[in-house]
Amino acid sequence: MKQLLLQLFTWWNGQTMGTRFFTWRNGKRVGEDEFGNVYYEGGMTSFGLPRRWVIYNGYAEASKISADWHGWMHHRTDVPPTKEDYKAREWQKPHRPNYTGSSLAYRPQGSIAVPGERPRVTGDYDAWTPGN
Incomplete structure (x- = not known):
């Protein structure tokens, strides 16, 4: 019941009822990433490209999309990571979402949130001073 109410009255938590209906009618599931986000494709955009979208696992936050899926979502590649043998290079760090606004955000020395x-x-x- 809670999930149904969230989908009826919020757009930032998973998917709305409109997105659920559109996905049911037009979507073809392409894959899922390590965060539980599910990727779909179906229909065409006004530019003639296949329409691609993601149903987030939890809050809708664009920084939750990892680099391999980001390329597919933005039509940089036509092959989704599930259909190719994508391996991160040794110099690539593991994906981390944007922590701005959370307790994990970067806080430099001297900021309001960090004593000192x-x-x-x-x-x-x-430094600029008035009158100079």
């Missing part, structure tokens, strides 16, 4: 004093500015930077 902000480091002094060094180098050729001169």
Whole structure:
């Protein structure tokens, strides 16, 4: 019941009822990533490209899409990662979503959320002062 109410009244939590209906009518499931996001394809865009979309596992946050699926979603490649042997290079780090606004966000020394004093500015930077 809770999931039904969330789909009726929120757009940021999973999928809306309109998206569910559109996916049921037009969508062909292409694959799923390691975060549980499900990718679909079906129909055509106004540019003549196949329409592609994702149903997020949880909150709709675009940074949850990993690099391999991002290329497919934005028509950089026609082959989804499920149909090719995609292997990350040794220099690639594992995907992490955007942590802005969460407790895991980066907070530099001297910010409001981190106690301590902000480091002094060094180098050729001169702070602006009124009247100069």
